[in-house]
Amino acid sequence: MVKEIERHGFPVVHMCTVVPISLTVGANRIVPTVAIPHPLGNPAMEPADEKELRRKLVKKALKALTTEVDGQTVFGD
Numbered sequence: 001m002v003k004e005i006e007r008h009g010f011p012v013v014h015m016c017t018v019v020p021i022s023l024t025v026g027a028n029r030i031v032p033t034v035a036i037p038h039p040l041g042n043p044a045m046e047p048a049d050e051k052e053l054r055r056k057l058v059k060k061a062l063k064a065l066t067t068e069v070d071g072q073t074v075f076g077d
Helices: 002-007 019-025 047-065
Strands: 013-016 029-032
Touching: 002 019, 013 019, 013 047, 019 029, 029 047
Parallel strands: 013 029
Antiparallel strands: none
């Protein structure tokens, strides 16, 4: 679905826990996340720390969304 949306001119960020799967499906902008059961959080963290973790991931995704890419790019740390 990611490739189809981009084919129509809309940039997409694929946030995922298993980067090789994103690479296999052809996502161009990939942001690694935390873990399969909690991709955008960590319930073991203190609420304020988890909020900061989520904020960091969303900011990374927004940066990826506004970055021109030529092919598949993983936006790691």
